[in-house]
Amino acid sequence: MAPSIYVVRHAQGYHNSQHHLRDPNITDLGWTQCTNLSKTFPKSSLPASLTIMASPLIRTIQTACLGFWDVLKNPDVKFVLVPMAQEIANQPCDIGFPAAELKEKVAAWLQQERLGFGVERMDWSLVEDGWNSKTGIYTASLTAVNARAAALRATLYAHPSEAVILVTHGAFLHYLTADWSSFDGARGTGYENCEFKQFIWEKEGEEGVHLKEIGGAKIRQGRPPGVHAHVLEGIEQIEGLDPKSIKVGKGIA
DSSP states (O other), X not given: OOOEEEEEEOOOBGGGTOTTOSSOOBOHHHHHHHHHHHHHSOGGGOOSSEEEEEOSSHHHHHHHHHHSHHHHTSTTSEEEEOGGGSOSOOSGGGOOOOXXXXXXXXXXXXXXXXXXXXXXXXXXXXXXXXXXXXOGGGSSBHHHHHHHHHHHHHHHHTOSSSEEEEEEXXXXXXXXXXXXXXXXXXXXXXXXXXXXXXXXXXXXXXXXXXXXXXXXXXXXXXXXXXXXXXXXXXXXXXXXOOGGGOBOOOOBO
16 A cells, blocks of 8 residues: 655755755754654654655755654664655755765764764665756756656655655645645745645546645645746746746635
8 A cells, every 4th residue: 555645844944045055954943843843743643664755955854853853763764865855946055965975964963963863874875976966857947847756756656664754845845746735936835844744645547646635625736837937947937927926825625
């Protein structure tokens, strides 16, 4: 049976107010958000067969570690870094560090935080050279983002765990879930920092499998024209429309 999927947007990073920073750490407010995530996430309902996945950017790794530190103390819970879950754009804040440098930075941070585990707790096997290149499947284009969202959905659908917690990024979540409900162009996402949602699976004929939010709208909102035209190649340009001004409703409940 395909696993239940929990998605989590990372905590606030310095990039949310200073876009020139590369792969930033979470802010002091982000720490508070992670604390709230740890307290409010329904951990007691999680099955024994569980995998935690995170995009290999610092803010997502930190959110996973701080939000689920107690869960990660269970050696039976897998913790995997997944490059396909990285953010959509090639802005400095969305470009991760090379694997060796990233591992060194995360190791130093974990040693400082004393959460009870180190970098060896994570499965780094997918963080290969070029994962942060923003080329190939990681290109900042509509075609590439849709392709890796579909590839990640297929990977999640076939995963052997009963549940997967995926800590990823606000913009990418809309492509992964194929739902644009509550999207706000000014923020580039409809997800708040550290917001989490639970999804199950539904099949859609030749289009394969898609995620369906538990408790969400009955009808998903499709991608509005012009969304992310300022950060992705291959997006239709709407004359006179600023992509940051686009807003989407919540859909039909």
